[in-house]
Amino acid sequence: xxxxxGTVGQIPAVAPPRTRRGGTPQGRxxxxxxxxxxxxxxxGFIIFSALPMGASLLLSLTDFDPRxxxxxxxxxxxNYAEMASDPVLRESLLVTVxxxxxxxxxxxxxxxxVAILVNSKLLAGRNVFRTLFxxxxxxxxxxxxxxxxxxxxxxxxxxNLGLDAVGIDGPNWLxxxxxxxxxxxxxxxxxxGNMMLIFLAGLQSVPTELYDAAKVDxxxxxxxxxxxxxxxxxxxxxYNLIIALIGAFQYFTQAYVVSNGRGDPDRATLFFxxxxxxxxxxxxxxxxxxxxxxxxxxxxxxxxxVLFRTAGSWVFSGGER
Amino acid sequence: MSATAAQxxxxxxxxxxxxxxxxxxxxxxxxxxxxxxxxxxLMPLAYMVATAFKDQSQLTTVGAPLYPAARETFTYEGKExxxxxxxxxxxxxxxxxLLEPHREDALFIDPANPAGGPILxxxxxRTLQQHWTFSxxxxxxxxxxDTIAFPRLFFNTVAIATLSTLGAVLSxxxxxxxxSRFRFPGRNGLFMLMVATIILxxxxxxxxxxxxxxxxxxxxxxxxxxxxxxxxxxxxxxLLRQYFLTIPRELDEAAMIDGAGPFRILRSxxxxxxxxxxxxxxxxxxxxxxxxxxxxxxxxxxxxxxQPLAVGLARFNALYSQEPTLIxxxxxxxxxxxxxxxxxxxxAFMRGVVFGGVEK
Numbered sequence: 001x002x003x004x005x006g007t008v009g010q011i012p013a014v015a016p017p018r019t020r021r022g023g024t025p026q027g028r029x030x031x032x033x034x035x036x037x038x039x040x041x042x043x044g045f046i047i048f049s050a051l052p053m054g055a056s057l058l059l060s061l062t063d064f065d066p067r068x069x070x071x072x073x074x075x076x077x078x079n080y081a082e083m084a085s086d087p088v089l090r091e092s093l094l095v096t097v098x099x100x101x102x103x104x105x106x107x108x109x110x111x112x113x114v115a116i117l118v119n120s121k122l123l124a125g126r127n128v129f130r131t132l133f134x135x136x137x138x139x140x141x142x143x144x145x146x147x148x149x150x151x152x153x154x155x156x157x158x159x160n161l162g163l164d165a166v167g168i169d170g171p172n173w174l175x176x177x178x179x180x181x182x183x184x185x186x187x188x189x190x191x192x193g194n195m196m197l198i199f200l201a202g203l204q205s206v207p208t209e210l211y212d213a214a215k216v217d218x219x220x221x222x223x224x225x226x227x228x229x230x231x232x233x234x235x236x237x238x239y240n241l242i243i244a245l246i247g248a249f250q251y252f253t254q255a256y257v258v259s260n261g262r263g264d265p266d267r268a269t270l271f272f273x274x275x276x277x278x279x280x281x282x283x284x285x286x287x288x289x290x291x292x293x294x295x296x297x298x299x300x301x302x303x304x305x306v307l308f309r310t311a312g313s314w315v316f317s318g319g320e321r
Numbered sequence: 322m323s324a325t326a327a328q329x330x331x332x333x334x335x336x337x338x339x340x341x342x343x344x345x346x347x348x349x350x351x352x353x354x355x356x357x358x359x360x361x362x363l364m365p366l367a368y369m370v371a372t373a374f375k376d377q378s379q380l381t382t383v384g385a386p387l388y389p390a391a392r393e394t395f396t397y398e399g400k401e402x403x404x405x406x407x408x409x410x411x412x413x414x415x416x417x418x419l420l421e422p423h424r425e426d427a428l429f430i431d432p433a434n435p436a437g438g439p440i441l442x443x444x445x446x447r448t449l450q451q452h453w454t455f456s457x458x459x460x461x462x463x464x465x466x467d468t469i470a471f472p473r474l475f476f477n478t479v480a481i482a483t484l485s486t487l488g489a490v491l492s493x494x495x496x497x498x499x500x501s502r503f504r505f506p507g508r509n510g511l512f513m514l515m516v517a518t519i520i521l522x523x524x525x526x527x528x529x530x531x532x533x534x535x536x537x538x539x540x541x542x543x544x545x546x547x548x549x550x551x552x553x554x555x556x557x558x559x560l561l562r563q564y565f566l567t568i569p570r571e572l573d574e575a576a577m578i579d580g581a582g583p584f585r586i587l588r589s590x591x592x593x594x595x596x597x598x599x600x601x602x603x604x605x606x607x608x609x610x611x612x613x614x615x616x617x618x619x620x621x622x623x624x625x626x627x628q629p630l631a632v633g634l635a636r637f638n639a640l641y642s643q644e645p646t647l648i649x650x651x652x653x654x655x656x657x658x659x660x661x662x663x664x665x666x667x668x669a670f671m672r673g674v675v676f677g678g679v680e681k
Binding site (some may be wrong): 027030031032033034035036037038039040041042043044045047048049051052053055056059064066069114117118120122123124125129130131132133134135136138139140141142143144146147148149150151153155156157158161189190193194197198200201246249250252253256257260273276277280281286289290292293294296297300301304 | 344347348350351352354355358359362363364365366367368369372380381387492495496498499500502503504505506508511514515518520521522524525526527528529530531532533535549551552553558583608611612614615618619622630631632634635638639642645648649651652655656659660663664667670671674675
């Protein structure tokens with residue numbers, strides 16, 4: 001379970017090199033067999049990734065409507081130009097970014113805190129707690145969203161009943177443009193399972209000698225967390241951060257179920273992906289929706305590249321090889 | 322503050338026993354904290370179960386308990402009377418049936434002793450709470466079961482998830498075997514390309530795929546949800562390849578000397594050795610398919626008989642959002658199988674996350 005000590009995201013070393021040659025008959029047979037086994041990927045990549053990507057790029061230059069495919073016209077970059085002045089798109093980007101700014105730190109922080117808790121030697125029944133904190137991720141998202149819709153109900157939901165009991169007048173979470181974002185972020189805490197386990201594996205791989213050394217140097221538990229734990233788990237933190245950010249831009253099901261696909265209230269749940277879905281399958285503006293998909297790809301790619309660029313300054317890579 | 326500090330010092334002064342006590346207190350404290358957090362974390366499940374067993378009217382009644390309950394009534398001389406919690410001056414609270422309400426007093430009957438006749442109680446009966454008794458309402462489940470055609474949706478979900486898992490696991494085993502055991506030109510480039518597809522958002526290929534499936538007549542069928550999985554998926558291949566690489570090559574070579582071909586080696590050496598990883602991939606994929614919402618929503622729109630649970634459940638919610646009791650009962654039905662399987666196979670799940678996620 002050890003973390004490979006290389007930098008995060010680096011593709012691990014390939015299969016150990018073998019001492020045999022390339023051009024011999026056996027070598028050719030080996031190549032052929034290997035390619036044969038990898039064929040499902042190659043064929044699948046061409047049919048389900050490469051060709052559709054090309055087609056999608058082309059479609060983004062048209063006004064394709066599947067109900068009338070014969071009337072498709074080539075319209076150049078008009079779809080991309082339209083994006084610049086599309087108020088709904090701007091709103092959907094804002095909704096997504098605002099949600100990401102709340103949900104990503106909240107989820108990461110909670111997952112890390114829970115991982116530290118269930119890693120504590122002072123906790124009795126650690127495996128039971130790990131299982132319980134992990135479990136909600138296994139609940140189908142539609143079902144868990146319905147449960148939360150009930151819990152967040154303004155008058156009969158248990159969250160507001162609880163707040164009421166301590167004298168706080170809870171908001172109408174899912175009907176208020178202000179509160180629906182935080183409510184969805186709260187709901188997202190049920191998805192910490194994988195993050196928590198990955199943090200946990202990271203915590204367990206920190207050598208105990210480092211903590212002993214910090215103790216000898218007079219570090220308290222806070223100081224050793226900051227100067228030992230955090231740097232040592234920064235690779236898993238980085239990994240979880242990338243997954244969480246990409247997740248925020250892919251956010252769909254919860255928003256769809258909460259608003260019955262409309263983005264209510266006041267477009268406050270019109271996430272990027274929901275807007276794309278509506279353009280494509282609600283209004284059948286499939287040319288424009290293809291352009292939106294490419295915008296999404298550009299954003300995800302840019303985020304990933306920026307994060308990898310900054311990784312050098314804060315992600316610890318033990319003894320670069 | 323200083324008193325507790327002194328106490329701690331006194332405890333530690335008593336030696337190993339004191340240290341033991343301190344450790345015990347720390348364990349109790351941390352465990353209690355964890356219990357509190359996990360209870361709050363899982364509270365929605367308690368809400369779900371409680372609501373699923375309630376009568377719709379209990380939800381909106383002020384003063385109703387949080388657990389499923391029914392208002393108690395008592396039939397007295399042919400009349401149905403409401404039962405209230407009635408406090409008496411001696412400090413006791415009685416469950417009495419209201420016989421004759423007045424402004425400043427009322428007549429009650431004690432259901433335990435109706436022969437005792439009416440009891441006069443001084444006070445405003447309107448300030449009293451009705452008496453609730455624990456009562457489970459199972460009709461929500463039978464109603465939800467029939468309304469969403471649960472057996473149909475359940476069958477669809479199992480069928481789609483099983484077929485797509487079959488394809489995903491078989492193809493991932495083959496491709497991972499190819500990447501981990503054979504040398505061929507362009508292998509590393511192909512592998513990189515495969516890993517790169519992980520960050521390719523599915524939306525980019527969505528619309529052309531939809532158009533192609535539409536022209537093939539596949540929209541409205543399960544085919545778009547199953548067939549692509551027979552061509553392997555980067556996550557699954559990655560996880561399996563990592564695991565295959567840890568299997569010693571000597572095992573392959575020994576089998577090769579015994580005359581086994583590549584397929585034979587895969588079947589009798591690699592697959593048995595990689596069982597934990599294959600089980601993890603199978604479970605992950607199966608429940609990923611079980612949960613999948615977006616693609617079935619698009620490809621099975623307007624085909625309620627072909628939809629999986631996730632889509633049917635959301636449709637049901639749109640129709641019955643005013644009846645949380647039905648919705649929560651349906652949610653329980655939709656999550657029962659994944660949650661039970663998770664508890665049975667939690668080790669395999671949780672280990673799979675770690676070798677899929679961290680060893681990258």
